[in-house]
Amino acid sequence: MVFLLLGVLVLVLGGCVCVVWAERGGPRWVRIVAALTRGAGELVSSAQKSRSRNRSGDTDGD
Template sequence: MVGVVLVGVLVLVVGGCVCVVWADRGGPVWVRAVAAATLGAGRMLRRYQRAERRRRINSGGGGD
């Protein structure tokens, strides 16, 4: 079951990346919408990771 979920996530990520490239080359409107959603999700993930890193540093849990 976990494998099926991971494969599904992988398909979504690869599909999102394909849409980003296709939209950059002037794809249809739906591709641009998927590309915008993919890029937005990437920005949110980066923001979350930076915040987590700051919390870890500020709490004294320096990391390995």
């Protein structure tokens, strides 16, 4: 389990490095990885927003 979490951490940090490098005009593969990283971030953000909306809108049928 620890190795899985470390792997995810390495991927996240690598994605962040690629985003910064792409902003400074890195190679094409860096821009592709940066776009994928930004897209994954948007997906996570929208999932959290919809989850918080569903949680605040929940009502008990009692």
